[in-house]
Amino acid sequence: MFARKVKIKVTPSTLQPTIFVLKMTEDEFNELNEWKQEDCDLYLVDESTKKELHCQISDASLEATPDGNLRDYCMYILVNNLESEEDTTYTFSINKRKKEEVVLPNGHSYNPWGKTKGVFLENQLDNKRVIVCINGALFTRYLYSEDLPKPYFYPLIGPAGKTLIHDQADDHLHHHGLWWGHDSVNGHQLYHEFRGEGRQRHVSFLSCFSGPVFGQITALIDWQANNGERLLRETRTMRIYNMPNDSRYVDLVCQLHATEGDVEFSDTKEGGFPFVRVNEEINGHHTGQILSSNNDVGESNVFGKEADWVDYTGKIKRGSNYVTTGLSVFVHPTSDDYPAKWFVRDYGPFTSSNFHFCGGHTIKRGDKYTFKQRLYIHKNSPEEAFVNRRYEEYKEVLKAVLT
Template identity: 35%
Template sequence: MDYETKGEISVTINNKPFTTYHYSKDRAKPVLYPILGPSGKRMVRDWPLKKDSPNEAHDHPHHESLWYTHGDVNGISFWHVGEKMGKIRHKEFIKKGKDEIITKNDWYSPKGIVQCSDKTRIRFFALPNGGRGVDYEVTIIASNGDVKFGDTKEGSMGIRTHPALRLKGDVATGKAINNNGVSGRAVWGKPAKWLYYWGKIEATEVGIGIFDHPTNPRHPTTWHARDYGLIAANPFGYSHFQGKPRGTGDLIIKDGEKITFRYAFVFLNGDNKNSGVGNIYTKWVFSDAKL
């Protein structure tokens, strides 16, 4: 960690700015923003966290840079924002280390009732050739009765890319592929170990890889990944992704029990071939986030 102000922790890698963890109580959820990749280039959307950034589509205000939420938790949406939606509130830090933070959060209904809690561990790491990474592990705890993560496409471990990495749009240069070779818009709803979106930001080819860990429930996850720059690992939305009966993807955590999901985001130079994203995924799986 570099420094902390009220509701924010700034993170550097090799003494250069990387990201900031935002967790103030006026937020609907904790987020990481901005995220600076190779050569210090911004890799995520600015809006709605920054209002006046050019070439930004003012859609989906709940797509805030990088975050973890879900659209059906005991019937309540934490994915969307608004008075009738759930909110994830920071409770405490367990650890604030040099390259790692561990937090506890409570998930509140619009009426202020805790639906569940989480323990989230976020690690930050450097990669060769200027690459950077975030290892994001979320343990959902049924702290106040049974909790159901419902079958919906609206979730869960998400990122919204820089406009240039979109597959469509005025400044879009993006392409997408998963580890199975499925590409473009067809990656939506497909199970995969990882996805990679890449394109040119300020004439430099860069990309974002999102990894699903083999220990995760329902690995390889299905993906709510869109051509407008949303990429979200979602192992719940089977009725949407696979046309199965509604509720097939429901996951129930019994009172007092917990379940853990682990993901990684890597910000790299290069396209799907010369970035080495597949090899980086393999190393991550067999590492402790120290790549």
């Protein structure tokens, strides 16, 4: 029995479902990890009600160097449907039953991941893609083939059961759902995908794992000139939480490492870290509305202005009905580009991060530049989805206490 206990404070203002984080020392982490056993699930159990909370321990940070993820010793707790109390004390428990090995069918199947639980990642080496499922349903794919000009994520499945982002739009074939790029890196173009441009090359995965509370991908990517010269190295992390499809969190950290020398990103609007291209159904020319944390509405009122977050919400057709759904991008106060000025367009693309509004930027040899954002996928309007309060939760993580 692991003798330590955990206290969690849920107040009337706590939005649920949500994630609490317990920070630990390395020794505490190692002690708990050894007790838990590799083949068992970890839970917290309410001493009075016996209600169980799913937990996950991980020492993989969102941040990384080209050599690997930094260490961050934490336990992540999935909280839902808890009554508001000053403090609730939980004991640790493990499910002694061994986890069932996921055996994917060899033949054709509409959804071969249907029996998977939590956030499940399958790295398909032959297809050069990582499949991400949440409780048996496809959520996204990370596509990293060397035949692609740049790796990217597509789709992002939302509350309507359809993607909220758009790949290879007719008007901009280089827009790939959720992607990273810039049109002038030491004078080299790594954005439009014209002949003779540079490329982003997937090198390896620094981490790629599943879990009951979250799954994580951290990729190492080389940004190359058209002659193959390496311009810089990028570490790109996507952490997907086991939240329901009407209020889903995805954390993004992109770090640009000047490993080869100074890296100059010239002043151009053609770039994003990342760029998002929303589904045409919810863009500003159809049912969509752009809203910022300043309560500014529409492209003309949001473009070029500082904001903590920007939301794109509209209606997506499902059968004979329409589902109001949206995608918010939050910028963390510790992101190097905070406070961010936003590039937004009614036809669908938007980003908080592209060096345009600061007149370009140079990363000195040996330094790095870090972008930190959270995607919040929600049902209903931004007001009904409490976008502003969800941002506050991102800015100041909900903390559990080890006693």
